[in-house]
Amino acid sequence: MTNQAENHRAVSQPRPTPARFSHIALAHGGGGQLTDVLLNQIVMPRLNNPALSQLLDSGMIPGGRFALTIDSYVVQPLFFPGGDIGRLAVSGTVNDLAVCGARPQALALSMIMAEGLERKVLERVLDSVATTADEAGVRIITGDTKVVGHGQADGIYLTTAGIGELTGLPVPHPDHVAPGDVLIINGPIGDHGLTVMLAREMPEVESVLRSDVAPLNGLIEKLRCAAEIMFMRDPTRGGLAGLAADLAARTGWRINLEENQIPIRPESKHAADMLGLDPLEIANEGKVVVVVRPAEAAAVLEAMKRHPSGRDAKIIGSVTAEKDGICVLHTSIGGWRVLQKPYGEQLPRIC
Amino acid sequence: MISTDQSAEKLLERLRVAAQAVKEDIAFMEVCGTHTTSAFRCGLPTVMPPNVRLISGPGCPVCVTSQGDIDRLIDLGSRQDVILCTYGDMLRVPGRRGNLETARTRGRRIEVVYSSMDALKRAIDEPDQQVVFAAVGFETTAPATAAAVCEAQRQNVRNFSVLASHKRIIPAMRALLTDEEIPSIHGFLCPGHVSVIIGSEIYRPIVDEFNVSCVIGGFEPTQLISSLLCLTELVLNRQTALVNQYREAVRPEGNPRALALLAEVFEPGDARWRGMGIIPESGLVLRDKYRHFDAVQRFELSEPDEHEPPGCICGKVISGAALPVQCKLFGRACTPVSPIGPCMVSSEGTCSAWFKYGRSGHLNLSCTHANEPQEVLP
Amino acid sequence: MCLAVPAKLIEQDGQQGIVDLHGNRLRVNTMMTPEAQTGDWILIHAGFAIERLDPEAARETWALIKDAEQAAEDQAGQSGSVARTNRNNGGIV
Numbered sequence: 001m002t003n004q005a006e007n008h009r010a011v012s013q014p015r016p017t018p019a020r021f022s023h024i025a026l027a028h029g030g031g032g033q034l035t036d037v038l039l040n041q042i043v044m045p046r047l048n049n050p051a052l053s054q055l056l057d058s059g060m061i062p063g064g065r066f067a068l069t070i071d072s073y074v075v076q077p078l079f080f081p082g083g084d085i086g087r088l089a090v091s092g093t094v095n096d097l098a099v100c101g102a103r104p105q106a107l108a109l110s111m112i113m114a115e116g117l118e119r120k121v122l123e124r125v126l127d128s129v130a131t132t133a134d135e136a137g138v139r140i141i142t143g144d145t146k147v148v149g150h151g152q153a154d155g156i157y158l159t160t161a162g163i164g165e166l167t168g169l170p171v172p173h174p175d176h177v178a179p180g181d182v183l184i185i186n187g188p189i190g191d192h193g194l195t196v197m198l199a200r201e202m203p204e205v206e207s208v209l210r211s212d213v214a215p216l217n218g219l220i221e222k223l224r225c226a227a228e229i230m231f232m233r234d235p236t237r238g239g240l241a242g243l244a245a246d247l248a249a250r251t252g253w254r255i256n257l258e259e260n261q262i263p264i265r266p267e268s269k270h271a272a273d274m275l276g277l278d279p280l281e282i283a284n285e286g287k288v289v290v291v292v293r294p295a296e297a298a299a300v301l302e303a304m305k306r307h308p309s310g311r312d313a314k315i316i317g318s319v320t321a322e323k324d325g326i327c328v329l330h331t332s333i334g335g336w337r338v339l340q341k342p343y344g345e346q347l348p349r350i351c
Numbered sequence: 352m353i354s355t356d357q358s359a360e361k362l363l364e365r366l367r368v369a370a371q372a373v374k375e376d377i378a379f380m381e382v383c384g385t386h387t388t389s390a391f392r393c394g395l396p397t398v399m400p401p402n403v404r405l406i407s408g409p410g411c412p413v414c415v416t417s418q419g420d421i422d423r424l425i426d427l428g429s430r431q432d433v434i435l436c437t438y439g440d441m442l443r444v445p446g447r448r449g450n451l452e453t454a455r456t457r458g459r460r461i462e463v464v465y466s467s468m469d470a471l472k473r474a475i476d477e478p479d480q481q482v483v484f485a486a487v488g489f490e491t492t493a494p495a496t497a498a499a500v501c502e503a504q505r506q507n508v509r510n511f512s513v514l515a516s517h518k519r520i521i522p523a524m525r526a527l528l529t530d531e532e533i534p535s536i537h538g539f540l541c542p543g544h545v546s547v548i549i550g551s552e553i554y555r556p557i558v559d560e561f562n563v564s565c566v567i568g569g570f571e572p573t574q575l576i577s578s579l580l581c582l583t584e585l586v587l588n589r590q591t592a593l594v595n596q597y598r599e600a601v602r603p604e605g606n607p608r609a610l611a612l613l614a615e616v617f618e619p620g621d622a623r624w625r626g627m628g629i630i631p632e633s634g635l636v637l638r639d640k641y642r643h644f645d646a647v648q649r650f651e652l653s654e655p656d657e658h659e660p661p662g663c664i665c666g667k668v669i670s671g672a673a674l675p676v677q678c679k680l681f682g683r684a685c686t687p688v689s690p691i692g693p694c695m696v697s698s699e700g701t702c703s704a705w706f707k708y709g710r711s712g713h714l715n716l717s718c719t720h721a722n723e724p725q726e727v728l729p
Numbered sequence: 730m731c732l733a734v735p736a737k738l739i740e741q742d743g744q745q746g747i748v749d750l751h752g753n754r755l756r757v758n759t760m761m762t763p764e765a766q767t768g769d770w771i772l773i774h775a776g777f778a779i780e781r782l783d784p785e786a787a788r789e790t791w792a793l794i795k796d797a798e799q800a801a802e803d804q805a806g807q808s809g810s811v812a813r814t815n816r817n818n819g820g821i822v
Binding site for chain 3: 468469547600
């Protein structure tokens, strides 16, 4: 046993060498480490430029007055408890602008529909787009429609692009994050990803779970009035774990999360247990993590709690000065573990 | 909100006191992959007494499945005339020619199911298609396969078959205890959910013959710590015993209905385990009266060609003979993004747990105390 | 090696049952637990009930059962908490 421990110590730091791949797998779109592999091996070498290389939720248009973002939505099922593809498409793009410090001004909407899509489905989706856009205070000012042959697409895919105006306030950026800063989330994690996964993989399950999908620009506007936000991001694909691990790697500081402080509904926790998933890795669509200086944490927490989208807000962690660029989760039994970005697609499992 | 903190802390304190009193290095083997994952997830390695070590045993069904069986499964899933239904766990396990996920990207019908009955239902819904259920797992999971086979027989579902590589845990534990390469073990933390089916008494011959303690435990952090405390106290008191700490779920005789289902459909047979070779009576094969549901027979599959990925030491890791970091592929060529061995693919695999919870292998998980980060929240 | 979660059996019809897992309801096969009655806690693995849990022991060890019963009580507007005994660390059998 002693021998093994010594061998163990002697091992130098391994350097992962991601394998080249010949075909796109579902997991390449999971927003996890495999998505990074795709970006690094194929996209960045071809398209790189100073704005894109920031890899933020929105890109800054040269000149510094506007931010631009785009996202595609291919969710199945199209309608799920708490939301639908239309609400998702508007909220996701609005939130990507808002977390970059931009005030959403206008959206573009592109629809790819499969031949045979029912008219009433399209009407329902677009009604939801309209309602959500109203809620977020943005308009759809341009769009595109394409129809592909039966079987070439699954129902309907939406793409939304958005443009937002930078407000003159300091733009949140990972570079502003410093040791001592505090991480705050506006509510419980896991609701969206678990709701959609249950609806897709186990449609016979009846659950009280509802997606949290919502535009957050209203909440974020209030927060930015309350304090200077160093950095913020919505923990969508990859979940809170992906966000925190990314932030740690990006800033080079250690990010600490307190397991006992991370809000999660019991129904989400137990649904995740049943599916063998870690709620920390599950997508959210109505959550934002903000990083602020410790002196402003109380003010931001208060501002969140006053807003309907932030009633269950919590301080969940902090940044410390260790320069290891990792995210550490302090567990409920007083131990700790490293949180990494998930690898790819989340699958229910039995083992 | 779930809060087990106080009782966990008290138990940990008792564990530390007991371990200190033992005064020597002790090692327990957790036979079950779910125990491995639970331990890492709650950060247990970082709060363990320095002289107590947990060795992961052959308890991840994906990891112990032989490479030949995996290749055969992927080959079957790559056929155009087959719908392959599998638990999500198997989707990314690498075979010689890609994995099930890559087969799916090439348009093959690979479907993830939550239950064996979902696979049977698929067969009933699509009578013109051959539906194969990839049946992996230990005694916890095998009764579900047996139930689906019985039901298929009852309803005469002709397009349903199973490719079974179910395993039995007791023969594997015996094989470990007689293998000289395996480090000496001061006790087994026995798999709670397997024991639900097979019962607690079945471990007694192991305790008596090999003079090693067997403690059956649950999976919540407090249950886990409590089982380790029990094992440590047994060492301290120089006792060996069979202890059932999961009595709310595990009966001495197991679940008679599940055992009857198993006995109806399967009989014990020799099975090949990754890295451990053929272990007598350690597998479950379909009885003659159900043999027509065997995918091997239906598709006339040949005996798989056994090989293991070059350089991969999953076989040794599974049996506790080596640590993941002793593999020269670990964290370099073999990562969860591009896994080479099954211990890195399965979320329960020892390599995957070491990589994921040990910062890509940067943290030394067998002596993590020195790395304890400071308390941080305001 | 095998994920299994406790859930409360709320409906039963032959070998099919519906369990509640803190607001998540799913159909399970109960052929392996014929003795389980509505209201019992059962252990679910891969769509099957694999064992009926001894309620007293389960309440002591499973935080989530405690949580669920607490939640049910809170919903029912009762103020009393579930009586809890010291946890039993199991005995040598």
